[in-house]
Amino acid sequence: MTSCGKAKYQLQGEIKKISCQDDICMMVIDVPEICRGAKAGQFVMVKAAEEKNNDPLLRRPFSIHRVSEGLLTIIFKVVGRGTKNLANMKVSRLVDVVGPLGNGFQIFKEQRHYLVGGGMGIAPMHYLAESIIKQNPRSEVVALLGARTAKELEVFGHINALPYLLVKISTDDGTAGHHGLVIDLLTQSVAERGAGTVYCCGPWPMMKAIAMYCHDNKMSCQVSLETIMACGIGACLGCAVSGSAVTGDGYLHVCQDGPVFEAGKIWV
Amino acid sequence: MTSCGKAKYQLQGEIKKISCQDDICMMVIDVPEICRGAKAGQFVMVKAAEEKNNDPLLRRPFSIHRVSEGLLTIIFKVVGRGTKNLANMKVSRLVDVVGPLGNGFQIFKEQRHYLVGGGMGIAPMHYLAESIIKQNPRSEVVALLGARTAKELEVFGHINALPYLLVKISTDDGTAGHHGLVIDLLTQSVAERGAGTVYCCGPWPMMKAIAMYCHDNKMSCQVSLETIMACGIGACLGCAVSGSAVTGDGYLHVCQDGPVFEAGKIWV
Amino acid sequence: MGVSRPDLTVTIGDWLLANPIMTASGTFGYGAEFADFVDLNRLGAIVVKGISHKPRIGNPPPRIVETACGMLNAIGLENPGIEKFLTDKLPQLKKYTCGIVVNILGDSLEEYGMLAERLNVAEIAAIEVNISCPNVKKGGVAFGTDAKMIYDVTKCVREKSNKPVIIKLSPNVTDITAMALAAEEGGASAVSLINTILGMAIDIRTRRPKLANKVGGLSGPAVKPIALRMVWQVAQRVKVPVIGIGGINTVEDVVEFLLAGATAIQIGTANLTNPHVAEELVVGLEKYLLENEIASVKSVINGLLT
Amino acid sequence: MGVSRPDLTVTIGDWLLANPIMTASGTFGYGAEFADFVDLNRLGAIVVKGISHKPRIGNPPPRIVETACGMLNAIGLENPGIEKFLTDKLPQLKKYTCGIVVNILGDSLEEYGMLAERLNVAEIAAIEVNISCPNVKKGGVAFGTDAKMIYDVTKCVREKSNKPVIIKLSPNVTDITAMALAAEEGGASAVSLINTILGMAIDIRTRRPKLANKVGGLSGPAVKPIALRMVWQVAQRVKVPVIGIGGINTVEDVVEFLLAGATAIQIGTANLTNPHVAEELVVGLEKYLLENEIASVKSVINGLLT
Ligand SMILES: Cc1cc2nc3c(=O)[nH]c(=O)nc-3n(C[C@H](O)[C@H](O)[C@H](O)COP(=O)(O)OP(=O)(O)OC[C@H]3O[C@@H](n4cnc5c(N)ncnc54)[C@H](O)[C@@H]3O)c2cc1C
Ligand SMILES: Cc1cc2nc3c(=O)[nH]c(=O)nc-3n(C[C@H](O)[C@H](O)[C@H](O)COP(=O)(O)OP(=O)(O)OC[C@H]3O[C@@H](n4cnc5c(N)ncnc54)[C@H](O)[C@@H]3O)c2cc1C
Ligand SMILES: Cc1cc2nc3c(=O)[nH]c(=O)nc-3n(C[C@H](O)[C@H](O)[C@H](O)COP(=O)(O)O)c2cc1C
Ligand SMILES: Cc1cc2nc3c(=O)[nH]c(=O)nc-3n(C[C@H](O)[C@H](O)[C@H](O)COP(=O)(O)O)c2cc1C
Numbered sequence A, B: 001m002t003s004c005g006k007a008k009y010q011l012q013g014e015i016k017k018i019s020c021q022d023d024i025c026m027m028v029i030d031v032p033e034i035c036r037g038a039k040a041g042q043f044v045m046v047k048a049a050e051e052k053n054n055d056p057l058l059r060r061p062f063s064i065h066r067v068s069e070g071l072l073t074i075i076f077k078v079v080g081r082g083t084k085n086l087a088n089m090k091v092s093r094l095v096d097v098v099g100p101l102g103n104g105f106q107i108f109k110e111q112r113h114y115l116v117g118g119g120m121g122i123a124p125m126h127y128l129a130e131s132i133i134k135q136n137p138r139s140e141v142v143a144l145l146g147a148r149t150a151k152e153l154e155v156f157g158h159i160n161a162l163p164y165l166l167v168k169i170s171t172d173d174g175t176a177g178h179h180g181l182v183i184d185l186l187t188q189s190v191a192e193r194g195a196g197t198v199y200c201c202g203p204w205p206m207m208k209a210i211a212m213y214c215h216d217n218k219m220s221c222q223v224s225l226e227t228i229m230a231c232g233i234g235a236c237l238g239c240a241v242s243g244s245a246v247t248g249d250g251y252l253h254v255c256q257d258g259p260v261f262e263a264g265k266i267w268v
Numbered sequence C, D: 001m002g003v004s005r006p007d008l009t010v011t012i013g014d015w016l017l018a019n020p021i022m023t024a025s026g027t028f029g030y031g032a033e034f035a036d037f038v039d040l041n042r043l044g045a046i047v048v049k050g051i052s053h054k055p056r057i058g059n060p061p062p063r064i065v066e067t068a069c070g071m072l073n074a075i076g077l078e079n080p081g082i083e084k085f086l087t088d089k090l091p092q093l094k095k096y097t098c099g100i101v102v103n104i105l106g107d108s109l110e111e112y113g114m115l116a117e118r119l120n121v122a123e124i125a126a127i128e129v130n131i132s133c134p135n136v137k138k139g140g141v142a143f144g145t146d147a148k149m150i151y152d153v154t155k156c157v158r159e160k161s162n163k164p165v166i167i168k169l170s171p172n173v174t175d176i177t178a179m180a181l182a183a184e185e186g187g188a189s190a191v192s193l194i195n196t197i198l199g200m201a202i203d204i205r206t207r208r209p210k211l212a213n214k215v216g217g218l219s220g221p222a223v224k225p226i227a228l229r230m231v232w233q234v235a236q237r238v239k240v241p242v243i244g245i246g247g248i249n250t251v252e253d254v255v256e257f258l259l260a261g262a263t264a265i266q267i268g269t270a271n272l273t274n275p276h277v278a279e280e281l282v283v284g285l286e287k288y289l290l291e292n293e294i295a296s297v298k299s300v301i302n303g304l305l306t
């Protein structure tokens, strides 16, 4: 397809790199047009079946972990058939990718930014950190990353390498960093450094807890939601979630209205 | 599965070798139990989808090209989704194979044997030649191999290397050997060397022509048929073909009564 | 004899379509969602998401589940209602040259009639009447599985509308031809089939249905053989054009439906899994006709040899 | 609390099955075909290929076509007839301890009754009545889609048979529960569903149907959501046990059908694509119960939360 003036693309991208540790994989795909307009917090939909095969039928949504020189990086955990197929794909074959999709994080001109990621919810935080630092060179950017265990964090090791980024980690089992929940890191950091704007992605209960904390402490908070998706482009209305009172009695659609929402739209 | 006293097996075999030239592939699979009892002319059913994927649903039947030291070799042409998936499979992954299936060629204690193969119908001839030579050390074994063009014969080059086997080839376009049909090779050979027993596998019209020739010349002839198959083990009755008058008004079932039939059972 | 450029046009009543490729209701949004993936002007027609009188918020999530070569949906006909559609959505579509078909649904004859009347506006090429969506407790199913009610709805919409009226049939019936004949008798300009097939999936961990609505409509490649059979059965019985729908993904699929007797086809789930498929199939169908030296797509329609 | 060895037994009328895993008629031959792949004694029951009064040669080829996640078959009920079955096939099955169910089909009430009577022999655990095979022009479909005829067939077979009588329902109907209720009223010991769904495929090169019979029965993973929905609907309406059939491939599939209300299940197409699946699922189901500390499979049956 020609690339003039489009926001979204469907491309056959070549796999440039794929590596898996246990059940967590990193895949680098050559899709320049998608990378060009990509914003932090947006996602892509990747076909997870062999060409011409109809099973699994639906594309799989993945956050944009990183974009550089036309290369898109996604990081995913093998949980079912689709991710298993993707994990088995070899370098140099083509994958069908649609993106960039949804609305990314809104980056505020703020003094202090807290990037809170849990589990695979850490995936979007790399590109987000880069973007915030680029737009607010003099601001303080703190990444608070939580996982069940140290192993789950290995794939995100390179986030530590980002300049101007302060990284703190927590694990449920204490195998790395703070022994406990990522929200502890946030309360602690806010106590030490003061309030800031929060960008959050992770399991539902974690995001809700963070959202509540921010609400109580009058901090702005954006959350990135996950729902099952068929199209990812606002056509099927399959990705509905019910919002908070402020959003009225209708449903929000994660692929179109989100995946990033102002926390108040979802809770309280 | 344990291997005691069984005729058929379903095994996860490791791919030891796979190579494709254009649309023709050779795959070597490690399935000792299947190799042990395999007879020339029998076939295997191979799953052509990723593990846990349901599409394509049915296994694909392939002739046993060769067995040695527990390794099974099949040679196949990429014609649709299933063979395309198989062609994309890499060494060291497992494939699900059922076999050995059907009845092989009946090897007669004869003085002269003509092995007539057309196109992919050449596949079973390698193992057949080996078997005949083993059982009739002193007999004369002639392989007559026909194809559309020379390229199609390359994958079968190693058949020439078989000791005690005389190989003659024909191509429709004259790019190798006799410029014409494989039946010409048979008539010619019979004229030169005399009658013999014929084993034939190839396109339907070719097999029918060979069968008629053998009938007229009072030579015994066996043909190996192809039909769409679901189970390959006689359970679904999907592989029916109508036989000649001698077989009565019912249908023959290729996977169970065949795939090799005495030509008279199909055409008088 | 080679052909220069094959004729792809087909007609439904007095409506001339540039080609037989349409998009199916509920799988193509209101068109604009696909502007980045498809040149909408290449399509025969766009069928928009089903519209009701009042806005509907639809079913609670989860609304979709993936199944073997298919998906279940229980969207619950979420839509902004007819007035908002006319003011907000339709204007966006004006700039496109392809035919615009509006899919309507109601809980009563009156609602269907009122919607039909309200849609007698210039921009709209035809209306498609959804009497078959299995997701709504009232209306939907009852209408779609009873020949008498199909006749009544069709007659009522036919009287109120000055557009070609397409009646969209439900596959959840014993005899699809009886339903098609009822629609024809009621004055339908065409029948389209199939809508989704009622299905279910269960989460064995929670022991609950995977859809909040418990059951949903099955669509995608899995249903194609059923849809093709029904299109063939119906095409042999009715005189009005038949629009084939169900699991269409490839040019081969399109040709199969045309051979079975479909005058046009609709692409549904494939739009969701392969957003540029609609344009792909228009281009592919033209290529197929060229390669097979077929001068007009009309000579493929009903071309099945039996 | 861990459980030692879960109880897999289920009962259909007064027939006790070692476990709820059966094989579906027409996909498991007469059992012997699978002896190399499955320890038949591990199965709850084997349902043999459908048997008629006189031998049937079946439909001309091609008889099967692969479709997306499924297959169409038009075998045409090829079978050796009741007498040859009793003399040649049944004796081979005697040596196995699993229940033997004989699937019967007829063109008339008389034929059904006569078959039922002829099968009142010790080796047979139950009979399953195929009123739903869509491939035969006479009998088949008509019986399976008319509640009155289902009642009559059931009543007739019930009177002639001293075995549990399972009525196998066709999914090609508007309201499957009406059919199930008719069977129950007629005296069925259980109902099994679904049989195949009528479908079609076309070869665009020859422009002919891919099946010599033109249409055939769709089966395999593609139909599972439809089958599961029907089983759930029926299980809520009838008191007799329901046997779930349709696209079952994995232990998850089995558990879904049990939760939906099936007392037992049958594996069909999966036997053809994965010959040792039947034993795999018996072992897998036991493992599932162990891992989830469920003492008896009975507590899974009808366990759906809604
Ligand atoms: C906007 C968005 C961004 C995401 N980003 C990432 C990421 O960066 N890394 C990552 O590992 N995962 C991410 N996920 C989750 C990821 O999409 C699922 O893990 C994946 O789809 C599972 O597919 P499967 O075939 O392996 O699992 P299956 O269970 O076989 O999938 C069955 C169906 O359920 C859907 N599904 C299953 N789990 C989820 C889930 N958690 N969210 C949405 N759909 C699901 C699948 O897409 C498929 O349609 C994201 C999800 C969304 C919505
Ligand atoms: C006993 C037997 C032995 C065979 N041996 C060989 C061999 O050694 N080498 C080789 O290249 N081919 C062989 N074939 C043919 C081979 O099975 C088909 O080419 C293959 O199944 C095509 O699968 P596909 O998915 O690529 O094609 P598709 O067209 O996608 O297949 C669709 C369906 O049709 C069936 N089908 C398509 N073509 C054939 C065919 N010619 N015969 C039977 N079923 C078919 C497929 O199995 C599948 O079920 C043999 C067939 C039989 C019956
Ligand atoms: C997500 C989704 C939403 C749908 N919404 C509608 C609708 O609003 N009105 C309607 O008539 N059909 C609706 N359908 C049915 C489709 O238009 C189509 O008839 C059906 O999906 C079969 O075609 P397919 O297999 O190509 O998807 C919907 C289907 C899907 C998958
Ligand atoms: C090849 C084939 C032959 C069948 N023959 C019969 C039959 O003789 N009698 C019958 O009642 N059902 C028959 N069936 C239907 C199956 O028993 C089963 O009801 C149907 O295939 C759905 O289950 P599945 O999706 O697991 O295959 C047949 C199915 C197949 C695929």
Ligand code: FES
Binding pocket: A228, A229, A230, A231, A232, A233, A234, A235, A236, A237, A238, A239, A253, A254, A255, A256
């Ligand atoms: S996934 Fe289709 S609308 Fe969001």
Ligand code: FES
Binding pocket: B228, B229, B230, B231, B232, B233, B234, B235, B236, B237, B238, B239, B253, B254, B255, B256
């Ligand atoms: S393929 Fe099933 S009986 Fe021959």
